[in-house]
Structure formats: C-alpha cells, structure tokens
Amino acid sequence: xxIIIVGAxxxxxxxxxxxxxxxxxxxxxxxxSPRLRFLQDRFDLRTIRGNATTPSVLRxxxxxxxxxxxxxTQSDPANLVISKLAHSLFNTPTRIARLRARDFLEDExxxxxxxxxxxxxxxxxxxxxxxxxxxxxxxxxxxxLNFARGRVSLVAVRAxxxxxxxxxxxxxxxxxxxxxxxxxxxxxxxxxxPLIPEGDTEVRIGDEVFILAAAEHIHTVLKQLxxxxxxxxxxxIAGGGNIGLRLAKSLEERYEVxxxxxxxxxxxxxxxELNDTLVLAGDATDEELLEQENIAEMDLFLALTNDDENNxxxxxxxxxLGCRRVVALVNRRAYAEMIEGxxxxxxxxPAQISIGTLLAYVRQADVAVVHSLRxxxxxxxxxxxxxxxxxxxxxxxxxxxxxxxxxxTIAAVVRNFEKPVIVGHTDEWTAITRxxxxxxxxxxxxxxxxxxxxIFCTQKKLVKKVExxxxxxxxxx
Numbered sequence: 418x419x420i421i422i423v424g425a426x427x428x429x430x431x432x433x434x435x436x437x438x439x440x441x442x443x444x445x446x447x448x449x450s451p452r453l454r455f456l457q458d459r460f461d462l463r464t465i466r467g468n469a470t471t472p473s474v475l476r477x478x479x480x481x482x483x484x485x486x487x488x489x490t491q492s493d494p495a496n497l498v499i500s501k502l503a504h505s506l507f508n509t510p511t512r513i514a515r516l517r518a519r520d521f522l523e524d525e526x527x528x529x530x531x532x533x534x535x536x537x538x539x540x541x542x543x544x545x546x547x548x549x550x551x552x553x554x555x556x557x558x559x560x561x562l563n564f565a566r567g568r569v570s571l572v573a574v575r576a577x578x579x580x581x582x583x584x585x586x587x588x589x590x591x592x593x594x595x596x597x598x599x600x601x602x603x604x605x606x607x608x609x610x611p612l613i614p615e616g617d618t619e620v621r622i623g624d625e626v627f628i629l630a631a632a633e634h635i636h637t638v639l640k641q642l643x644x645x646x647x648x649x650x651x652x653x654i655a656g657g658g659n660i661g662l663r664l665a666k667s668l669e670e671r672y673e674v675x676x677x678x679x680x681x682x683x684x685x686x687x688x689x690e691l692n693d694t695l696v697l698a699g700d701a702t703d704e705e706l707l708e709q710e711n712i713a714e715m716d717l718f719l720a721l722t723n724d725d726e727n728n729x730x731x732x733x734x735x736x737x738l739g740c741r742r743v744v745a746l747v748n749r750r751a752y753a754e755m756i757e758g759x760x761x762x763x764x765x766x767p768a769q770i771s772i773g774t775l776l777a778y779v780r781q782a783d784v785a786v787v788h789s790l791r792x793x794x795x796x797x798x799x800x801x802x803x804x805x806x807x808x809x810x811x812x813x814x815x816x817x818x819x820x821x822x823x824x825x826t827i828a829a830v831v832r833n834f835e836k837p838v839i840v841g842h843t844d845e846w847t848a849i850t851r852x853x854x855x856x857x858x859x860x861x862x863x864x865x866x867x868x869x870x871x872i873f874c875t876q877k878k879l880v881k882k883v884e885x886x887x888x889x890x891x892x893x894x
C-alpha cells in the first residue's frame with residue numbers, strides 16, 4: 418500500500434517502522450527536520466518537510482494516488498483538517514486521525530464523510546489506558562488481550578515453581594480444569610525463543626505461557642493453574658498526564674488510588690477532575706514522599722509520565738521500597754527489554770500497543786483485530802473467514818486439513834456473531850449476555866464462512882502467509 422503518515426513523533430515513528438517492515442510504500446510529513454532525518458537514516462521511506470494542513474504539501478507527498486493517510490500530529494484540529502483535505506481534494510480511500518478530545522471521539526456525526534471524513538479515530542491514550550486496566554484486573558499477567566468484541570481473552574503469564582502445569586505436558590491442562598471449561602495454550606516462549614505448543618510439550622519454570630479461553634472462563638482457568646494471590650486494592654500512579662488522568666478516573670470507583678503529579682498547577686486541575694483519588698503534588702522519585710505515602714503497602718505502582726528515565730527511576734525505587742508490582746511506560750525498546758523482569762515487572766511500549774489498532778487497516782485479508790506481542794516480535798490476529806470450499810483454502814476444512822505455516826497456532830473460532838449467548842448472571846441474577854459462540858480450536862474443528870478465527874504467529878514474518886490463506890479466489894467475487 419502507498420501510505421502517508423503525518424507526524425514523526427513517538428507514535429508516528431513507531432507506526433512508520435511497523436508499516437515499512439511490512440513492505441509498504443511510506444511517506445512521512447513533519448515540520449521537524451531532525452526527526453525526519455532520523456527516520457530516513459533508519460528506514461526505507463520518503464520524508465517531506467512541511468505543514469500537512471496545506472494542500473500543496475499533501476500533493477507533494479503523493480496524496481493524489483495514496484491508499485491511506487494517517488494523521489498522527491499532537492493537534493486534534495490539524496489531524497481533522499488533514500483528513501478532510503485528503504477526502505475532499507484527493508479522494509484518499511482510507512483516512513485515520515489521532516484524536517484526544519472526547520467531543521470528537523464521542524460524536525460519530527462529526528467524523529462522517531459529510532464533516533471531517535475520518536474513517537477511524539485513534540486515541541493512543543485510551544488504548545493504553547484500557548490495556549493497563551486489564552493488567553490491574555489480572556495482577557500477575559504479563560499481557561492481557563481481548564478478541565471478538567471481548568468474547569475471548571488471551572493472557573500471558575510466567576510459569577513459576579510449584580505451578581500446577583510446571584513439569585507436565587500441555588495435554589495435562591484438561592485434567593486440571595472443570596469439564597465444562599475449555600482453554601488453549603496458544604504459545605510458549607522459553608529464553609525469548611518461541612516453542613510450538615503440542616500435547617507433549619512440557620511447561621518449565623520461567624516459560625512465558627499464552628493461555629486463551631472464553632472471557633467468562635479466563636479467571637477460572639488462571640485460578641486453577643496458578644497459586645492463589647491477593648487482588649489489587651491499592652494503586653499508586655506516577656504522572657498526571659492524559660493517560661494518568663484517564664486511568665485514575667477508570668479505577669477510582671473500585672480501587673484505592675493515589676496519584677503523584679510533579680506540577681502543582683496540573684495537580685490542582687487533577688484534584689478537581691477526580692472524585693475519589695488522592696492527588697499529591699510532588700516528585701515520584703522522592704524516596705521520602707513514597708515512604709510517607711506508604712508505598713510498601715501498595716499492590717501496584719504505575720509509572721506513567723512522558724519521561725522514560727523518570728518512569729524507570731520511580732518504578733525501581735517503588736519496588737525497592739516494598740511495592741508488590743511495578744508497571745512502567747517505556748518508549749525506548751532497548752530500555753524496556755533491559756529492565757523488564759528486574760526492578761520493573763512490566764515495561765509497556767505505548768507505540769507498540771497503539772500500532773495494533775492500525776495494522777488491521779493495512780492487512781490483505783479481512784483482519785478484524787491485530788495485537789502486537791513481545792514488542793512486535795510476534796502477533797495475534799483475528800481474521801474473518803469468507804468464501805466456500807471451492808474459493809477458500811480454509812473454509813469448509815478441518816484445522817488439521819489446512820497447510821498452516823510452521824510457527825502458526827490456531828487458538829479459537831468464534832461463530833454466529835449475531836447469536837446471543839448467556840455467559841453468566843449478576844448478583845441480582847440478571848442474565849449476562851454476549852454475542853457469538855466460542856470454540857477452542859482442536860485438530861478436528863471445522864472453519865465455516867463468517868467465523869472469526871484467532872491465530873497466534875510466533876514470528877511476524879508469518880503474518881503475510883496466513884493472510885494469503887484467508888484470501889478468497891476471484892470466482893468468489
């Protein structure tokens with residue numbers, strides 16, 4: 418695809434890297450020459466220096482024959498204008514805009530073709546907030562991902578000494594679960610190398626294990642396979658920026674939340690915005706402040722400032738002072754890989770999380786969801802199957818009949834998306850209804866047209882081969 422990216426900041430640079438690696442023709446527009454030189458020195462792409470809200474700059478970047486334009490500047494108004502120009506002047510087929518203001522995100526009419534013409538609004542701050550929320554819900558998880566509109570969950574955990582599966586083959590998991598619950602180990606990484614999970618594959622201490630199950634069963638599966646542990650009750654957040662504020666708002670009703678913000682004026686604003694969060698004006702790297710606020714009693718410390726070094730320092734200090742678990746935002750991949758599993762339990766790459774929501778728009782098959790795993794080394798996909806046995810290489814076939822590339826695991830199939838399914842009841846015995854039937858994949862599972870197939874690729878280079886399998890022949894059209 419021919420793609421124009423506007424904005425060479427952290428998000429724009431990571432998106433450019435991800436899309437260049439997938440052999441797309443990329444042009445990046447920005448007004449910052451050093452940023453553009455940095456990208457051009459590292460990647461095979463074209464750069465244009467200029468203001469993309471000017472039609473001539475978009476024309477110079479090739480907007481007249483571009484397949485997609487992705488506006489990722491720091492300014493909502495600029496991103497909206499770029500999307501509108503791309504639609505009105507150049508008829509660009511797909512237009513994606515980064516937006517932060519809720520006014521735009523919550524009003525679909527404003528983004529319609531008759532207004533700003535945005536096909537997809539990306540809010541990285543909200544994506545990251547939801548990602549961290551899931552980590553709070555699963556205290557020992559390394560990663561928690563949802564598929565099929567939340568019907569299926571994939572959780573990565575570290576195998577520990579004494580775990581029920583440690584030292585046993587994967588096929589023993591069925592004997593450890595209630596008969597009505599099915600689950601699948603989609604992948605195992607050992608010493609940073611992927612293993613293809615088979616029935617006789619033995620789980621070892623330190624393995625990174627990816628477990629998939631229906632969302633209503635995932636908690637039960639993890640409880641059966643791991644030791645009992647205290648739930649998160651007390652959370653401390655370092656950094657009151659957009660992510661810190663969004664997260665505090667989402668957590669304060671269910672958890673005891675403290676938020677540390679360095680700037681007094683911002684701390685005052687946060688105190689007015691939040692209802693049940695204790696807002697503290699101070700430096701999260703101040704040992705005396707952390708001890709004064711009982712950091713040793715905290716279940717979770719979240720370092721969410723815009724500064725990598727600050728997040729690493731405050732997170733490491735919180736861990737040393739007795740906090741049970743530490744999560745930090747770290748943009749630099751080298752930093753993240755170096756510290757994760759040491760003083761920092763989980764290092765989150767904001768750009769890697771955000772890019773997954775964009776990748777679904779540039780894939781060749783009908784890809785509904787893309788999740789980047791292990792900082793881009795692996796991927797989990799949700800692909801919709803189309804066609805019939807004559808026009809498709811997967812529809813009408815059992816999983817063991819399909820020639821899957823080595824390193825690909827079929828984890829689950831979600832069928833009948835419009836069919837309501839009762840998955841539980843509330844405390845008042847009101848039925849909890851979801852849509853779609855979850856089928857954990859086995860060798861004899863049949864793939865039907867319309868199925869949402871959840872696939873784990875242990876290496877990113879396998880994705881294109883999987884996409885080709887799901888493409889229908891011309892006779893289908």
